[in-house]
């Protein structure tokens with residue numbers, strides 16, 4: 001392994017001058033041999049052994065070698081190991097001087113090779129239905145299988161056996177393998193992106209992982225810096241962007257590769273041209289694999305930057321973790337295997353929607369903006385220049401303490417207090433999404449669900465007023481169990497959209513105050529995520545939704561008491577528009593690929609928001625408009641207690657702003673690291689994954705495949721409940737919700753035999769006298785016989801209820817999207833993926849919460865990817881996790897998506913698992929979360945004490961976008 005050349009390009013074997021005398025027949029060779037080594041005749045013996053052999057040679061030669069010389073054999077038996085330059089394997093080919101014995105051996109081998117070649121030639125052609133990518137995959141597999149059977153050691157049973165690039169080169173001239181991954185190690189930050197090789201015969205040479213460095217990791221278990229922090233950090237800040245066919249510049253050989261690290265982010269290549277997400281495709285369009293030529297343009301190119309992520313709270317050495325993550329296959333096998341993984345992506349050529357998006361943003365409802373600006377300037381003297389930080393009094397809801405947001409990288413950590421300069425270097429990802437109309441909105445219906453009853457338990461008469469978030473009280477939990485399409489009419493589908501009024505386009509009020517500079521900055525700040533995105537095709541499509549309708553609270557009557565809506569509308573009424581100048585930017589919460597999120601206070605309202613600020617010019621230049629558009633469109637659709645609420649969106653001074661709900665509790669990644677042992681107790685994990693499951697279920701119902709589930713994307717609200725964020729990598733598709741009778745499901749009905757009874761549960765079937773918490777009562781709590789009987793009856797009733805299945809099973813995409821440790825195998829293998837990837841990531845997520853680490857993490861990204869594909873799932877001995885939890889994880893982390901739990905009927909399948917037994921899904925939001933954020937420091941006090949004027953400046957240059965607070 002160590003000698004494996006890093007950039008070894010293994011393509012179709014060519015004739016090697018120093019190896020086989022290809023064009024010599026066997027008889028010629030034998031004649032030469034005879035000349036060199038004349039037979040030694042024993043005295044008195046007319047027939048020697050040599051003579052016999054010679055006759056044998058002649059006989060064979062006549063039969064086989066007249067029309068077939070070695071070069072022919074070599075071509076036709078291409079999948080068999082052949083001698084290559086520098087190889088001295090005896091018996092494969094002939095070399096001079098060649099002995100009789102060698103010749104005989106070589107002949108036998110050649111005959112074997114000939115037989116293999118003939119066998120291959122007699123194989124039936126591939127089915128015309130098989131796509132070119134499929135052919136490549138099949139070809140690849142045939143090589144793997146054949147070679148695996150004959151020459152190469154098998155890896156773990158049941159796992160795919162793949163060959164090393166070298167081996168492939170020896171045996172398969174049809175597939176050229178070019179290792180392109182040049183990760184210089186976790187801390188080097190190097191990145192490379194070799195071009196995709198598209199051969200003349202149309203075969204796309206997939207980029208392969210170069211795991212050359214893997215042995216080094218193994219040999220150096222005590223890793224430094226990033227490695228030492230492996231336990232809690234660093235998903236190895238790697239961002240891989242793969243070339244996709246959406247490129248409009250024809251840079252097929254120069255796909256975007258973006259590397260990001262935690263400490264240092266670098267743009268080593270230019271971004272690929274266009275990632276289109278809004279192509280309006282007919283919904284009926286079936287998923288298609290692209291042709292190889294298309295694939296050639298879209299084959300994923302991996303540019304991997306393994307970054308050193310510092311983790312200030314991770315004293316556990318990597319050594320332990322690496323040892324734990326040792327795969328069953330040897331490292332060499334892993335290397336060998338992953339080197340041959342087919343990274344062929346098939347992408348569609350999708351028109352660039354950026355233009356439309358830009359137009360839309362810029363030409364928004366800004367009719368009276370000019371007038372409004374003047375009015376605003378006069379009537380609101382307190383309004384500062386856009387982005388200006390003011391020293392306003394703290395909101396009453398803001399608690400002053402500290403909550404240091406730590407991420408997997410300290411370089412990404414957001415410091416609680418403002419600094420003079422916070423530089424944000426934008427990372428670039430390539431994302432794709434599809435446009436379309438997924439206006440699958442659902443009306444909450446209690447008729448069909450036994451759990452969707454009133455928010456007050458009919459039996460125990462307990463109220464829900466204890467919940468901290470007022471908005472949640474009126475917020476319907478749109479779980480599958482509660483959602484029905486039976487009574488829904490099209491004109492009733494309104495609740496998912498914010499009003500037009502929420503989308504303001506503001507003439508740059510403070511443009512003169514906003515310094516626009518273009519600077520080169522050497523200081524980098526990275527977000528904590530290392531998502532991978534490659535925008536390729538999605539064969540399902542949606543159209544730009546236009547069902548926006550206005551109301552005071554975005555058609556969310558259940559949120560009418562939300563003070564934030566009132567505040568927004570008040571400002572809008574007062575000034576005629578809403579712009580960035582109406583907010584005080586208090587501090588930077590974090591930055592992502594397409595924007596920076598600030599904590600902001602709506603001036604004069606004491607209402608806090610999280611505002612995502614994106615530079616349209618930068619987005620357009622970096623072809624990221626589609627990502628921003630995807631996120632914006634999805635945010636506008638959402639109305640769920642565990643998903644963010646978009647209060648407003650506007651464009652101000654070419655800055656596109658999304659005003660969202662602010663989550664003061666940080667993200668789950670940070671919260672996990674604060675736990676003892678850096679893992680959650682099982683009950684806490686159960687709470688979080690249950691809420692995430694509902695969020696995913698809701699997204700799937702809307703035709704959204706999330707694709708980037710990980711703790712970093714799960715924010716903790718003020719009340720301790722979660723909020724799933726970050727939708728720019730999501731895939732939008734069509735979905736056909738179906739109501740299924742339990743009989744047609746062929747599955748067990750929901751099991752409610754848990755111990756909720758007797759505890760404080762709001763379960764409508766509960767005879768208990770109280771409420772709260774009990775939704776997450778431990779399964780092991782004893783239940784009375786009576787309660788058990790009632791539960792059994794409830795189960796029987798539930799059996800009769802129809803079940804809504806709203807899994808977007810038709811969704812397909814070939815994008816390489818996600819985060820390394822969370823990537824599903826089908827994404828890594830480029831086989832195309834659908835909604836099942838969310839259930840894979842859900843399994844990884846549960847695993848990480850319970851064990852404090854992800855299941856397939858390797859020493860580097862490449863090894864992680866290899867492990868995901870090849871390594872069997874293992875559970876550490878410690879901490880002790882229940883059988884139910886492990887069983888659920890096992891069901892979710894099935895490498896074949898078709899066999900994965902959730903693939904068939906979505907979240908409903910998962911919710912029935914015994915891990916969630918006894919959980920009242922409809923009332924989760926009423927349960928007391930495991931942890932409630934204590935304080936959150938907005939940094940305003942510090943600003944006030946400094947009595948400084950803070951300004952937001954942004955600048956963009958070349959590859960980077962920078963926002964500065966100073």
Ligand SMILES: Nc1ncnc2c1ncn2[C@@H]1O[C@H](COP(=O)(O)OP(=O)(O)OP(=O)(O)O)[C@@H](O)[C@H]1O
Nearest residue numbers: 527589590591592593594595597610661662663726
């Ligand atoms: N509603 C919110 N409340 C509090 N903090 C938030 C909120 N939304 C985002 N953040 C913080 O801002 C950071 C940046 O968010 P953002 O969505 O821009 O980037 P990201 O999560 O890295 O996603 P991407 O890079 O794909 O855009 C997040 O990591 C999170 O810490």
